[in-house]
Amino acid sequence: MLTALTRDEKETAVGRGTRLVHGARPPYVDGRRPVNPPVVRAATVDFASMADMAAAQQPGSAGAQSFTYGVRGTPTGFALEDLITDLENGHGTKLYSSGLEAIAAVLLGFLHPGDHLLVVDTVYAPVRQLLDRFLHERGIRYDFYSPRETDLARLLQPTTRMIYTETPGSVTMELQDIAGIAAIAHAHGDVLLVCDNTWASGYCYRPLEHGADLSIVAGTKYLGGHSDVLMGSVTATAATFEALHEASVLLGLAVSADDCALVLRGARTLHIRYPAHAERALRLADWLNACDQVAAVHYPPLPDSPDHARWRAEFDGAAGLFSIELAPGVAHRAAAFVDQLELFGRGASWGGFESLALPCSLHDTRSLETGADRGPLVRLSVGLEDPDDLIDDLSRALDATRAEKPPAPGARSRR
Ligand SMILES: Cc1ncc(COP(=O)(O)O)c(C=O)c1O
Structure with a gap:
């Protein structure tokens, strides 16, 4: 047929x-x-x-x-x-x-x-x-x-x-x-x-x-x-x-x-989009890895990832999805950081042409790990925007988050 x-x-x-x-x-x-x-x-x-x-x-x-x-x-x-x-x-x-x-x-x-x-x-x-x-x-x-x-x-x-x-x-x-x-x-x-x-x-x-x-x-x-x-x-x-x-x-x-x-x-355009996501994601991941507000970047293509050797041996590319751990601090920082982003949307899915960010808690999504010894986690799905603009967005949001005070108990978020 x-x-x-x-x-x-x-x-x-x-x-x-x-x-x-x-x-x-x-x-x-x-x-x-x-x-x-x-x-x-x-x-x-x-x-x-x-x-x-x-x-x-x-x-x-x-x-x-x-x-x-x-x-x-x-x-x-x-x-x-x-x-x-x-x-x-x-x-x-x-x-x-x-x-x-x-x-x-x-x-x-x-x-x-x-x-x-x-x-x-x-x-x-x-x-x-x-x-x-x-x-x-x-x-x-x-x-x-x-x-x-x-x-x-x-x-x-x-x-x-x-x-x-x-x-x-x-x-x-x-x-x-x-x-x-x-x-x-x-x-x-x-x-x-x-x-x-x-x-x-x-x-x-x-x-x-x-x-x-x-x-x-x-x-x-x-x-x-x-x-x-x-x-x-x-x-x-x-x-x-x-x-x-x-x-x-x-x-x-x-x-x-x-x-x-x-x-x-x-x-039909997967082979054009997919590597373009990865190229941007690697630039952002590299940049984030060097930021003092970021404690860790979880992305196997990064040479310092514990999974890098396996990734190099078995994968012939990478997606544009990875996560960062903010410097240890109160958990509200992840939501505050994501709220400050302008080019990254806030959404549950990933892999689309647009960048998305999502705070993630391991507390109720893991049985063998509590996440207590990690900084606040944010998942980033890197879209097809110009990477310099995405880096500017991340940079501004990280600076603004550092300056922000923890919310008063019971206070409502800006969004
Ligand atoms: C790894 C993984 N598998 C499966 C799914 C489920 O896909 P769908 O949203 O189409 O139900 C998701 C959704 O985010 C996912 O992240």
């Missing part, structure tokens, strides 16, 4: 940017085609005959991408799946209406009552609530492990079925040894390794190549890239794809063709 480059074409011919531009195109019909896959808004698919319907519904008639009913996917969605499968170097991809839905689909689809899972302590915070309020009630037990754990095997139990990780970790940005964890998981029997790969978005790191079984990306961030659409994806290996597909179908998880078209539009 839609053309995607084959593995052989990928290996012999063209780079990632070319594949993002030329992959997932519609075929020529009568010697012409639109450049982009059409937006096929469809709930109902009308078949010419029952025989045609039966043929389309045959398992394996077009793999998981048979256009039979809107919930099962549309040609627009299939095009985006192909593009992400190519980026992530996987066997197949399923789409979800947000990154969190993609995570929920994996946890619900692959875990059963009585199963145990290990979760990295730096996991995207809402996953904790999902585990606590939803999976726990359904008899699925879990433990958190430190992103600096050196002996993960000792934490595995006879009932462990999944290790769920995120690299780098949320806010504090520790990289994971995916190949090492995969070896431990697979040596333990049928333990699945699931990796949230949103920071790399398939662009500069591909967990499946290092042994992970499933890779999750919140397309809401860099793939969409424009802060106007929600999307999640899970890319699977040949061994895990069928179960992923089945869970998505059983749970009735579907995405709109319009949203797929928006994410496809964003993804």
Whole structure:
């Protein structure tokens, strides 16, 4: 239906940017085609005959991408799946209406009552609530492990079925040894390794190549890239794809063709935007590293990062997302600093064209670390503004924060 480059074409011919531009195109019909896959808004698919319907519904008639009913996917969605499968170097991809839905689909689809899972302590915070309020009630037990754990095997139990990780970790940005964890998981029997790969978005790191079984990306961030659409994806290996597909179908998880078209539009320029985010982020991170108001910058591309060697060895790029610790002081400083910024917006997401800042507390988002021995944390998502302007903004905000007095108890913030 839609053309995607084959593995052989990928290996012999063209780079990632070319594949993002030329992959997932519609075929020529009568010697012409639109450049982009059409937006096929469809709930109902009308078949010419029952025989045609039966043929389309045959398992394996077009793999998981048979256009039979809107919930099962549309040609627009299939095009985006192909593009992400190519980026992530996987066997197949399923789409979800947000990154969190993609995570929920994996946890619900692959875990059963009585199963145990290990979760990295730096996991995207809402996953904790999902585990606590939803999976726990359904008899699925879990433990958190430190992103600096050196002996993960000792934490595995006879009932462990999944290790769920995120690299780098949320806010504090520790990289994971995916190949090492995969070896431990697979040596333990049928333990699945699931990796949230949103920071790399398939662009500069591909967990499946290092042994992970499933890779999750919140397309809401860099793939969409424009802060106007929600999307999640899970890319699977040949061994895990069928179960992923089945869970998505059983749970009735579907995405709109319009949203797929928006994410496809964003993804066409990922190779231009993504390194531009990183270039700006590195300039800002370097500058912040030299500021006496900043106690630490957590960004693996910085040479003094404890994860720098792994980043250099395994990643071929970086996102524009990192965090800083302000000089030790009262926690209100993080909010006061963020309030002073003019070019950075204040928002929960990241990966869009605009810069964002967010104070982060580890107190209620970690089990193994309280954050008490760190300065106030601020996460920065560096957008595509001119870096000199962003540095001026940070500089002015840091100076103003230093001058500001702590708020009186009960006082309201300026915003
Ligand atoms: C690492 C990570 N994974 C997943 C998500 C969830 O994505 P969404 O906002 O599309 O639900 C987020 C959101 O911020 C995230 O930071």
